[in-house]
Amino acid sequence: MGKIITIWGNKGGAGKSSIALALAEVASEQKNVCLVELDFSPGCFRTYFKITGDISIENAIDDVENVEKYLITPEGKKYKVLLGDFPDRAEEVKGEKLTALLNTLSKKFDLVLIDTQPSTNDTILDTIKASDEVFMVTEGAITTLGRGNGLLDYLELHKLADLEKFKMIVNKKEKKLPFDELGKIPIIKVIPKFRRHELGSLNGFRKHAEEILEECFDDMQPQKRGLLGRLKRK
Numbered sequence: 462m463g464k465i466i467t468i469w470g471n472k473g474g475a476g477k478s479s480i481a482l483a484l485a486e487v488a489s490e491q492k493n494v495c496l497v498e499l500d501f502s503p504g505c506f507r508t509y510f511k512i513t514g515d516i517s518i519e520n521a522i523d524d525v526e527n528v529e530k531y532l533i534t535p536e537g538k539k540y541k542v543l544l545g546d547f548p549d550r551a552e553e554v555k556g557e558k559l560t561a562l563l564n565t566l567s568k569k570f571d572l573v574l575i576d577t578q579p580s581t582n583d584t585i586l587d588t589i590k591a592s593d594e595v596f597m598v599t600e601g602a603i604t605t606l607g608r609g610n611g612l613l614d615y616l617e618l619h620k621l622a623d624l625e626k627f628k629m630i631v632n633k634k635e636k637k638l639p640f641d642e643l644g645k646i647p648i649i650k651v652i653p654k655f656r657r658h659e660l661g662s663l664n665g666f667r668k669h670a671e672e673i674l675e676e677c678f679d680d681m682q683p684q685k686r687g688l689l690g691r692l693k694r695k
């Protein structure tokens with residue numbers, strides 16, 4: 462069985478998709494990876510990967526035994542993607558069907574990475590339940606950290622999720638954090654705000670993605686890269 466890792470958080474633009482893309486790219490150098498876009502806002506992966514057609518998670522959820530049919534390998538990538546869909550489709554992607562889909566993917570891949578939209582609906586809660594780990598992505602501002610903490614309180618109070626599997630990634634750090642930790646979940650990574658960053662660029666992210674993956678997989682080796690690669694590495 463592979464690992465299911467969900468990238469989640471309650472702040473749009475905090476870097477969930479950037480982190481998911483970096484983890485998928487780096488992990489796929491050594492592992493069999495499927496990136497699931499659980500974003501019905503809708504998400505941006507179809508445009509980002511320049512994928513045509515309308516195949517999405519909505520097709521896969523009703524045909525789990527043939528899930529491979531709905532996975533796409535984006536050009537130049539070593540990992541597969543299952544695309545999200547329009548807002549009105551989110552209702553269908555939850556419950557036992559979603560759990561079956563994620564479990565099936567985890568039998569086929571070493572790593573199932575799930576990029577999500579900021580939400581705490583059933584789709585997300587069912588996904589969290591099926592996940593081995595949840596990386597909550599937040600920014601360093603007190604407002605964002607505070608809301609994140611409030612949401613964790615809510616999940617705990619209503620027993621909606623097992624916080625044991627939650628870890629925090631603070632992204633776009635600009636100045637000293639107002640807290641060393643939020644108390645409820647450990648901060649496993651603090652990623653600085655880069656002066657320039659394009660969605661999907663590994664610049665700056667590679668080192669952090671490697672370190673996160675080394676924590677997740679005992680057999681994950683840092684890539685040996687050429688001098689140019691090392692110089693580029695920040």
Ligand SMILES: Nc1ncnc2c1ncn2[C@@H]1O[C@H](COP(=O)(O)OP(=O)(O)O)[C@@H](O)[C@H]1O
Nearest residue numbers: 473474475476477478479633654655658659660
């Ligand atoms: N550490 C960072 N420094 C600077 N820009 C970043 C960083 N992480 C992400 N970004 C940029 O922030 C924007 C939003 O990121 P995205 O991953 O789409 O957020 P989310 O998926 O949480 O909505 C993108 O333009 C991305 O390139």
Ligand SMILES: [Mg+2]
Nearest residue numbers: 477478500577
């Ligand atoms: Mg996103």
